[in-house]
Amino acid sequence: MARAIVHTELGSPDVLRLVEVPDPVAGPGEVVVRIEAAGVNPIDAKQRSGIRPLPPIVEPRRVGFDGAGVITQLGDGVTGLGVGDRVAIHDTRGTYATALAVPVRNLARLSDGVTTAEGASIGIPAGTAYQSLRSLHVRKGDTLLVHAGSGAVGQAAVQFAVLWGARVVATASPERHDQVRALGGIPVAYGDGLIDRVREAAPDGVTVALDCAGTDEAIRTSLELVADRERIxxxxxxxxxxxxxxxxxxxxSPVPLTDEEKGWRSEAVPLTINLIEAGDFQVELGPELPLAEAAHAHELIEQHAAYGKIVLVP
Ligand SMILES: NC(=O)c1ccc[n+]([C@@H]2O[C@H](COP(=O)([O-])OP(=O)(O)OC[C@H]3O[C@@H](n4cnc5c(N)ncnc54)[C@H](OP(=O)(O)O)[C@@H]3O)[C@@H](O)[C@H]2O)c1
Incomplete structure (x- = not known):
């Protein structure tokens, strides 16, 4: 039997349970991955609690979208991948588990220079950052303001924008400023006086803004500093x-992502793996917890009580 984290009701982290589930079988176009790390994202906790509503739970709901591990079984029609290959998983429900059947379109091969924990930390953060910056047409000559630049998505956004030649101002708490600086961003503290601090950090103005914080302050600051609302x-x-x-x-958002935007989110995963391999992109790793401690991982992420990406290890 495999093991997986599930929940049957919405609520606090203690609704998460580790249970035995049938061993997965690879259907056509799928492989089975023995999961070695699952990335924990805020959306996992928001869906568990009901902050981000989903259709009612009709059977035990699996958790987690990002992961990494080793292929143990190939389904019909799978080519170009083999048993024993290391892969990153993205956009596939149920990565908080010991094994999972995954469509090959949701996999990217992991190179030797990329750790399993890094591979499990790419899908949602790098995918979201890359797609958002592509949608906002961030390019050389821009000054980008990233709210929550010290978080997983924010750090990815800082790095992509810097690589593309933009100047990046990123908000973070003061103890996280060195991390933002190390990625090439100009850190500013969020909180009272933010608009003045951003103006000082970007005297020539801000041309584009990405909010990864969700606070009224972040929205207000972007509206005040960026002239073109299409670029916020x-x-x-x-x-x-x-x-x-x-x-x-x-x-x-009631407006779904376009097919092009979904494509950018997928494209970001192999692209980010290559950047990490080349030493041009960093993933800040946080605590590694046993799979059985998924509830604790959710407490940490909800309370902003850990820096870096939390991963669960079966
Ligand atoms: N729409 C999408 O597709 C999508 C995808 C991924 C994530 N998200 C959402 O985006 C948000 C960030 O995700 P993440 O994975 O980057 O989270 P994370 O790694 O947990 O980072 C949280 C960030 O929030 C910052 N923060 C906390 N309080 C703040 C405040 N009052 N003002 C400004 N920043 C504050 C933290 O800064 P310090 O640590 O420096 O204090 C940290 O940088 C979450 O709400 C998540 O659900 C949405």
Missing amino acids: ATIVRGPDAADFGIRAFSGG
């Missing part, structure tokens, strides 16, 4: 982004 986006305030006249990419 949030990944958190989807439900009310339209009220501010700004864009939203998921995050509860």
Whole structure:
């Protein structure tokens, strides 16, 4: 039997349970991956608690979208991958588990220079950052403001934008400024006086903004500093982004991602693996917890009580 984290009701982290589940079988176009690490993302906790509503739970709901591990079984029609290959998994429900059947379109091969924990930390953070910056047409000559630049998505956004030649100002708490600086961003503290601090850090102005914080302050600051509202986006305030006249990419937005945007999210995974391998992109890793401690991982992420990406290890 495999083991997986499930929940049958919405609620606090203690609704998560580790249970035995049938061993997965690879269907056509799928492989079975023995999971060695699952990345923990805020959306996992939001869906568990019901903050981001889903259709009612009709059978035990599996958790987790990002992961990494080793292929143990190939389904019909799978070519170009083999048993024993290391892969990163993205956009596949149920990665908090010991094994999972995954469509090959949701896999990217992991190179030797990329650790399993790094591989499990790429899908949602790098995918969201890359797609958001592509959608906002971030390019050389831009000055980008990233709210929550010290978080997983924010750090990815800082790095992509710097690689593309933009100047990046990123908000973070003061103890996280060195981390933002190490990635090439100009850190500013969030909180009272943010607008003045950003103006000081970017005297020539801000041309584009990405909100990964979701606070009123972040929205207000972007509206004040960026002239073109088409170049302001949030990944958190989807439900009310339209009220501010700004864009939203998921995050509860009633407007779904376009096929092109979904394509960018997938494309980001192998691209990020290559950047890590080349030493041009960093993933900040946080605590590694046993799979059985998924509830504790959710407490940590909800309370912002750990720096770096938390991964669960079966
Ligand atoms: N729409 C989408 O598709 C999508 C995809 C991924 C994530 N998200 C959402 O985006 C958000 C960030 O995700 P993540 O994975 O990057 O989270 P994370 O790694 O847990 O980072 C959280 C960040 O929030 C910052 N923060 C905390 N309080 C803040 C405040 N008052 N003002 C400004 N920043 C504050 C933290 O900064 P310090 O640590 O420096 O204090 C940290 O950088 C979450 O709400 C998540 O659900 C949406």
